[in-house]
Amino acid sequence: MLRTLLQGLRSPVTEPVPHNPDIAALAANLDRAAQRRLGRSLAIREVDAGSCNGCELEIHALNNAFYDLERFGLRFVASPRHADVLMVTGPVTRNMREGLERTWRATPDPKWVVAVGDCAAGCGVFAGSPACIGAVASVVPVDLVIRGCPPTPTQLLQGLLALLSAR
Amino acid sequence: MVDAAYWQEATRCIAAGEATLLSLWGEPGRIYMAVLDSGVVVLSLDCPDNRYPSVGELHAPAIRLERATRDLFGLEPVGLPDTRPWLYHGANPTAYPFLPVEGESLHQIPVGPVHAGIIEPGHFRFTADGETVVRLEQRLGYVHKGIDHLMHGATLEQASRLAARTSGDSTVAYSLAFARAVESALGIEIPPRSEWLRGVMAELERIANHLGDFGAICNDAAFSIMLAHCGMLRERVLRCAAGCFGHRLMMDCIVPGGVAADLAGDADIRSLIDEIRARFPALVELYDKTASLQDRTVGTGILSAELARRFGAGGYVGRASGRDFDARRSIGYPPYDRLRFDVPVLTEGDVNARAWVRIKEIDQSLSLIEQMLNQLPQGDVRVAIEPTGPREGIALVEAFRGDVLVWLRIDSGHIDRCHLRDASWFQWPLLEAAIEGNIVADFPLCNKSFNCSYSGHDL
Numbered sequence: 112m113l114r115t116l117l118q119g120l121r122s123p124v125t126e127p128v129p130h131n132p133d134i135a136a137l138a139a140n141l142d143r144a145a146q147r148r149l150g151r152s153l154a155i156r157e158v159d160a161g162s163c164n165g166c167e168l169e170i171h172a173l174n175n176a177f178y179d180l181e182r183f184g185l186r187f188v189a190s191p192r193h194a195d196v197l198m199v200t201g202p203v204t205r206n207m208r209e210g211l212e213r214t215w216r217a218t219p220d221p222k223w224v225v226a227v228g229d230c231a232a233g234c235g236v237f238a239g240s241p242a243c244i245g246a247v248a249s250v251v252p253v254d255l256v257i258r259g260c261p262p263t264p265t266q267l268l269q270g271l272l273a274l275l276s277a278r
Numbered sequence: 279m280v281d282a283a284y285w286q287e288a289t290r291c292i293a294a295g296e297a298t299l300l301s302l303w304g305e306p307g308r309i310y311m312a313v314l315d316s317g318v319v320v321l322s323l324d325c326p327d328n329r330y331p332s333v334g335e336l337h338a339p340a341i342r343l344e345r346a347t348r349d350l351f352g353l354e355p356v357g358l359p360d361t362r363p364w365l366y367h368g369a370n371p372t373a374y375p376f377l378p379v380e381g382e383s384l385h386q387i388p389v390g391p392v393h394a395g396i397i398e399p400g401h402f403r404f405t406a407d408g409e410t411v412v413r414l415e416q417r418l419g420y421v422h423k424g425i426d427h428l429m430h431g432a433t434l435e436q437a438s439r440l441a442a443r444t445s446g447d448s449t450v451a452y453s454l455a456f457a458r459a460v461e462s463a464l465g466i467e468i469p470p471r472s473e474w475l476r477g478v479m480a481e482l483e484r485i486a487n488h489l490g491d492f493g494a495i496c497n498d499a500a501f502s503i504m505l506a507h508c509g510m511l512r513e514r515v516l517r518c519a520a521g522c523f524g525h526r527l528m529m530d531c532i533v534p535g536g537v538a539a540d541l542a543g544d545a546d547i548r549s550l551i552d553e554i555r556a557r558f559p560a561l562v563e564l565y566d567k568t569a570s571l572q573d574r575t576v577g578t579g580i581l582s583a584e585l586a587r588r589f590g591a592g593g594y595v596g597r598a599s600g601r602d603f604d605a606r607r608s609i610g611y612p613p614y615d616r617l618r619f620d621v622p623v624l625t626e627g628d629v630n631a632r633a634w635v636r637i638k639e640i641d642q643s644l645s646l647i648e649q650m651l652n653q654l655p656q657g658d659v660r661v662a663i664e665p666t667g668p669r670e671g672i673a674l675v676e677a678f679r680g681d682v683l684v685w686l687r688i689d690s691g692h693i694d695r696c697h698l699r700d701a702s703w704f705q706w707p708l709l710e711a712a713i714e715g716n717i718v719a720d721f722p723l724c725n726k727s728f729n730c731s732y733s734g735h736d737l
Contacts, residue, residue, distance in 0.1 A: 157396045161421045163733045165446025165527055170396050171490075172516070175509035189394035206367040206420045206736075207399055210391045236439050242424030261446065263526060 153185045153271075156194035156218065160211045160250075161201030161243060165261040166228040170198065172264045185271060191217040197224045202234040202243040203250045215251045223254045225270065232256045285323045286331050288313060293336040298590040300674070301683050301699040302333060302343040304353045310697075311340075312683060314590065318609065318674055320685065325353065332357040339589045339704055346737075350426055365419040365736060376415055379405045384412065387718065391420045398732035402721075409717040414710045422736040429686075429696035434460065434534055434663060437693040441684070442529050444698050445734030450476075450483040451677030452698065452734075453532035455684040458611065459696075460534040460663070463671025463688050469658040472536035473612040474650050478547070479519070479528045479537075480675075481643040481650075485554070486515040487678040488636040488643075491729050495633055496565065498722040499574040507561050511554055518550045536660030544651045551644050562637055575630040579712040579724030582627060589708055592680025592701035594639070595728055597623045598631035605676040617649050627712075632727040665691030677701065679729060700734030 157170055173180040180186065188194050191214045203211055215224070226247040229235035233246050247253055257270035280288070292299045292313065300312035309330045310322045323330055332355035334341035344355040345364035362375060379386070384405050391399035401417040425444060429437055441456035442449045454476055461468060493508025516526040523531045524539050531538050565571060581591070586599035596603055604621040606614040622638035624631040667689035674683050680701025687694040709728045713721055 158392055159398050159421065161423055162398070163443040163446040163449075164398055164731065165443065165449065165529065167396050167398065168447060168490075168527065172509075172513060175513050176506055177510065177513050187396060191392075201421065202423060204421055204423055206371060206422055207391065209371055210399060210420065214392050236436070236443055237423045237425075237428065240424035240428050242422050242427065260443075260529065261527070263520075 153196060154188045154194045155185060155196045155198050156188055156191045156214070157198045157200070158211055158214050159200050160207045160231070160247065161204035161237070162228065162230060163201075166200040166231075169261045169264055169267065170200070170227065173267055178264045178268065180268075191215075192219065194218050195222060197222065197251075198227055199224060199247045199251070199253075200227045200231050201247075202230040202237040202240070203245060203247055204243050206242075208244050208250060211247075211250055224251055226253045226256045227267065227270075228262060229258055229260045232258050235260060280321050280323055282323065282331060285311075285321065288321055289331065289333045289336050292333070295588065299333070299337060299339055300590065300681075301685070301697065301703070302340050302347065303685065303697040303699070304347040304351045305695050306351055306353075309347070309353055310685070312672070312685065312699075318672060320672060328352055329354045329356050331355075332359075334358050334360070339707065342707065343699075343703060365422045367419060374417055376403050376417070379413060381407070381412070383407060400732050404718060404721070406718055409719070411713050411716055411718055411721070414713050414721075416706060416710060418706065418732060419736050421733045423733075425698065425737045426696070429693050432693045434688075434691060434693070437686075437696060438533055439530060441696070441698060444737065445677075445700055445702075445731040446527065446529075447487055447731065448483070448677040448679065448682065448700075448734065449527050449529045450479045450532060451675055451682050452684075453530065454480060455673045455675040455677075455682045455698075456686075456696075457532050457534045458673035458675060459671040459684040459686050460688060461671070462673060463669040463686065464663065464666060466535065466661065466663065468536045468661055470655045471540075471657045472659040474654050475537045475541055475659060476532050477613040477617075477650050478541070478647055479523060479531060481647045482515055482519050482547075483528060484678040485640055485643045486512050486519075488640050489515065489554075489558075491726060492561075492565075492633060492636055495575070495629065495723060495726045496571060498726050499571050501568065501571050504561060504565065507557070511557060514550055514553060518546050521546050533660070535663050536658070538660070540659045541654075544654070547647060547651060551648060554640070554644060558640065565633070565637075572630070574720070574723060575633060575727075576628060578629045578720050579716055579727060580627045581708055581712045583625065585708055585711055586627070589704040591704055591708055593676075593678070593705070594632050594635040595680065595701075595705045595708060597621065598635045599627035600625040603681075605674045605681040609674050611673075611675065613650060614646075616653075617646055619646050629723050629727040663691070667691075668694060679731065680705065682734075698734075698737065700731050702730035702732075702735040705730045706735060 231247045237243050259266050291297050298314040300314050302311045313319045334344045335357035344358050347353050349363050349366040387404040389402040391401050399420040403415045405413045442453045444452045489508045489512040493505035496504035519528050520526040581599045583600040586596045586601045602623045619642045622635050670687045672685045674681050683699040686696040713724050
């Protein structure tokens, strides 16, 4: 067991910044912007307001060793009380409306809301359903929309960068 | 089409364990159930007054399906023991009457719908005696998006995209089940090459999910190095999928009539197989030899074989509790009918057994992909769909978490009614049983080892 564990530690587990030039460029920019605006700290609370869970999979991927979001000082937190940013996915369902509103109210100011995915942006394939309220912006004020079905981790990084630069 | 007497006799057979309930759904004036006997049988009962004899009265696994069908179509199951709404939360969602719990020194822990992690919403009401969970009651439906409603009148293309977004982690399986149901309704033969490419996609999806969840189960026992390693392997699978089929999750890559994109070359998939084979066994060894990890997973969250059988638990939930069912083999559909693979079955029924079924399935899936690549025929990958109808079709395919059932009626190129049943419908209630007697702190482990879909269930 120890041998296996040590082997894993001897060679770096985290890759050097992935060679994909987009990600490398984003990473450099995101690092500078995050530092300037937030002193290396941005806490994100993710809220699924009706997603098919595709967006959640790709948001999860931001934490894997390839994207390693935390190296930029961006991290996911367990409570809205600790959050600067709400990252909301899904067309807001009737049944999640109150959950989303309460989460938003529980998040201290200043706060930003990022609508992630085509459903959060405009209901996507669920547009017109009587079980859905509408896009995230119809329930809470949205600062940024990251489209995609689901957006790739690279697109998500791009979006976070845009949010930081805009403020 | 059956009469009420036959319907009730079928209910009695299911309750007696002579057949397995696969699903129950409805539409105004008619109720349906799918039963697994020697094959898949669909029974339909006309109920002009929208009332029918409840299946859930005798067979508990039907209760949530009947509650949902009542919410969606107003069909009243006469005799249903639990008459609370299920998918419709109404104007005052906090006013749900949870079942009463009585006893000394019990306390309740309400969790959700917004959870602490990056996961889907649902409410768990724990009743605990000190650290020990004496009962869990789930309340789901938070991500109910009205898929049944949207399906009605949708074009094939719209409906296919909706099916692909029923549960994002099983998007390939849902697309496959939907496409196969359409093809069975219309009697369409698809090009052989597309059958094989569908198989490759389905197995890549299975591997990606098993890798991610295996890492996440270990992470819930605070063994985060496994999540880091498995997360990297999972990312490799997704990148390979994006390179080969144009989408990381392979969303909308399977369509009625074939597949949307052909595979240009298989070198990337082959090197992916090599990499997983080179790196995964060391992780499994680490899992197996880490006492602190085993201490959390072995003997935790035991699901009895009897309950797994009664609920027709699909996927690793059933197979870790002795239920030897895998739609790829038990029902059999192309290309699996021409491939060699084992269906791992264990009997312990704990978190460890569910993890081990997944470990073994990764191995089988790698071998399946290799066999498919070796035998991949040349030719077209898609045929046109000629709109006819009205026709009905059904398909049962094995997603990573269990069998997905799709039943539909199609008329002149439009979907008239489409019912999608995730394996989670029968797994969620079993999680309530598996957690009983375990400590609250072990719930994340139990939950992750089941990994039921909220979206796939809430529709």
